[in-house]
Amino acid sequence: MQGQQRFLIWAALAVAIGMPIALAATSEQLAWRGPVYILAGFAGIIALGLVLVQPLLIGGVLPGLSAYRSRRIHQWIGGALAFAIVIHVAGLWFTSPPDMIDALTFSSPTPFSPFGVIAMWAIFAVALLAALRRRLGLRLRTWRFIHIPLAIVIVACSVVHCLLIERTMETVSKAALCVLVVVATVKVMVDLWRRRALRGESIAQQ
């Protein structure tokens, strides 16, 4: 890959994640909100950005990273994602405990809350299983069998959660980031599935 192309891919990723954060930071609404609520909101936005990076790392889309390093970074970012969600939920709980309790017990009036809570549990489940994978003796196939459906749940629920929330993110940059998350996930999963199907075919022919 040429240097210019490498630069463009990294720059595009930086804009895709940096732009929604920057635009949310210029929101007039921030003046009326408490610092903890603002922190919780940005933890959520950063989490969505991290969800975009995850499939790109696994798909080998990001230039200059070996497959091994991509996988290691994917694991670290998974941990960071779980941490960002803890900050997000804790900050919202601090701001208004009854609203957060409603959300966590699936009795919230806001339609986006259950999607966020489902995504949260899926993220925690993946993080926990990833941490215990060796100890549990999970084989790669078993691990993928668990991780891929949970990853789909995380992506789908996170995107719906974000799109339904009003006035935390700027609308256009939010929609763009959500589209990128979905496209990246679908592309990488289809590629992986195809690659494995091809491999299966070549083994069968031997």
Next chain:
Amino acid sequence: MTPLALNRRNLLIAGGSVLASGVLAAGTSGLLLPARAEGLTPTESMTGGANNYRKGAPIVERIGKGGFWMSGTVRRAGDGAPLAGQRIQIWAHTVEGQEHEPQSHGATLTDKDGAFRLEMPQIIPIFGQPHGHLAYDSGEFKTVFLRPIMRSAKDTSLKAHFVLQPA
């Protein structure tokens, strides 16, 4: 036997009358609904309506510096009679404070027509939705908590209606 004339005019007339009878049926059933034997049904509390409620906020002329209008009506279940002198408490996250803070809360009384109207600071979207909170919690009727949502965060007014049943 008269031949059935299938021309454009006849079709339009037939179609129009079908449409009209449909609209009429829908319209009358809608109009007749409140007059059924059980009468006006009481308002149910909304989920999350009681969040950050502080019992006993004072009756005020205006909450904070104002600029936003919360209004509505209070009626009796069954016959729909307007209820005068009922205390309605209102709170929200506004430009002057968070939902749980005392300065964000205030109460007002309904007039002889069962209507209330209280000026308060501009509501801003919080927890993903621009919304307000209202409570009837005086004991004579069953307590009701409402949580209406604004169509747009730029709206400068919001309405909520109570139909109360005896406690």
